[in-house]
Amino acid sequence: MAATQKDIAREAGVSQAVVSDVLQNHPRGRVSAATRARILETAHRLGYRPHAAAQALRFRRSRVILYLMLQPEDEHRQALAEPVLGGAVAACAGHEYRVLVETVATWEHAAEVVADRLAAGVCDGAILRVFDDPDPLWARLWELQKEGATMVVIGQCSDDRLASVAHDVPGMLGSAAEVFRSRGMSRLGLLAPPRNTRFGALMWHAWETVAERMGLEWRPWTRALTSRSQAEHTVYGWLQELPRPEALICYGDPVGLGAGAACRLAGHPVGSRVERVVVGNADLEWLHDPGVWRLPTSGLEVGRRAAEMVVQLLARETTPAPVRVLPELTRVESSLAARPPGSQAAVTNRLPVRSFR
Amino acid sequence: MAATQKDIAREAGVSQAVVSDVLQNHPRGRVSAATRARILETAHRLGYRPHAAAQALRFRRSRVILYLMLQPEDEHRQALAEPVLGGAVAACAGHEYRVLVETVATWEHAAEVVADRLAAGVCDGAILRVFDDPDPLWARLWELQKEGATMVVIGQCSDDRLASVAHDVPGMLGSAAEVFRSRGMSRLGLLAPPRNTRFGALMWHAWETVAERMGLEWRPWTRALTSRSQAEHTVYGWLQELPRPEALICYGDPVGLGAGAACRLAGHPVGSRVERVVVGNADLEWLHDPGVWRLPTSGLEVGRRAAEMVVQLLARETTPAPVRVLPELTRVESSLAARPPGSQAAVTNRLPVRSFR
DNA sequence: TTGTACGCGTTATCAT
């Protein structure tokens, strides 16, 4: 059904090779202006599109990038994932690459899938979205890279020989602490993932460093958790006794919502006595109550950066260093108080954010 | 770098055609067990993978399905999109299809992109995720379908000649109303998208039908809106006067959250006097307060169904009828009251749901 | 039982 170069050649009364040259703008032995115009007209009339598989075979390039995601059972992480993919797709489209999406249940299969798709010529490079920090996976990926595979990891990858994009965790926590410190608060709480994951360990280490340097009072109000209900119980407990924390740093939207619910139940609405900031992947503006601080790492930006890195790797042979993306500090604007009915989604205040060592 | 059949043939001392036969298990002229074993061993040793582009060229099938999404500027809709894609990817993988993701800014370009990718042999079929109901798009898609294109629409498509998957809107609203009606409430409010979109029109029409049939008192508490802050203002206003609505039906998570905030501010927490149910795409369990009813259409299920339909269309030449997916009724469980600290994410009560005409 | 030859649609080289 689709027209090929052969069809055009027959129709225009020339050989197929000439058609190819004209369509490529190859000034080989120069084609006469008349036949050139005739060929272009015919191609247009027949709705010619070069066949992707034929080109892939010929160029030994599929112009496809694999986006492999470890399917998180944890629903929280699903919410934040689409913007990342969207950013990657947009960036790839800008470089004439298409994005193929696949999922794997566990990281054990990830390297194997990447290797297979690369060997099958399905894709030229890969982006892996990983949530944990599994050493065996990095080792396997490093092997693949040495064999010539091109890939970028989205996630906290502890192997610097692999290209990766992730939060700037110290920057995130440092900025969060500074927001409250600069407003005269020193009793700060932290709700973050358990230290037994490498991401959690990174987080807690950064927090201890930052909190000590700033002279904060933090030890009574730290807790490793990830779900909304855990946060709800924990914060509610903290607020029953004195002294209370003046502000809470929450990793993730569910934890932020849980902390918020607990504050309300305990009679401490946002902005009155207990401030809150939600850090991490948090692209959804409308999720939190007015007055809550947000320190989100833009998913769109993360995806975009990852895609740009793959494309760059594919083009030149440089090995880019790992990238750590700094979040933007914003605040959910008071809605019932400050805004007239009918106005659009929450506008946020933008504040400066800097990197921490 | 990757091994081809020719490599295997050379290594095993046979011709490439024999290698092909063995790898396909084609009992052409039957191959001797010895050479057969030798070929298989060599293929395994060399890590042979059939080249996707070569197979696509040969079979005139790419084994790729395009997932085209209209990139919604509206952040609310972003949250719900990943489960849909995940469902589609999973279903496609089960049929040996891969999923290619692309985005377009407006539906004006959607048909054009589908036609182009199909013509270029990039994909065998397409899934279009559309949020509006643009007649010109359906017309263009119908043209494409007549020319032999295979595609399925995710969204409220008013053209029944096209295959589509979407919410069962009357079922959704009918079930929601019945939840409260069966608990003795008759003053029900509705917060739904404006009628000037076809989806909104569908929604309001279904609501009028259902509400009148059930003999509800509903006219004072209906409002067309989509954002959290609009919902917040509207509901707060309703609660200042008597009579108050006994329950609110909210389309979408942002609207549900806004209504919730307004209820709290007005001194009507969930379960006390004003019940709430959130309907529509709502895959995130942790989003709402305990006691809120949820009537979500599973995004995973929608994506899965769409993919199955494409695959089926690709296999046989049947034209499946539009599918309308009924949501599941659940309730966010009370957390601080009923559950011990440390227990996992909210378990929900499942209740029966039926279809409405 | 195995090898040869052709075609899928493109691009590129080499003759004319």
Added chain:
DNA sequence: ATGATAACGCGTACAA
């Protein structure tokens, strides 16, 4: 200025 030809990797009809 243009046409024949080879090659990319694979599957298959046909000849040996």
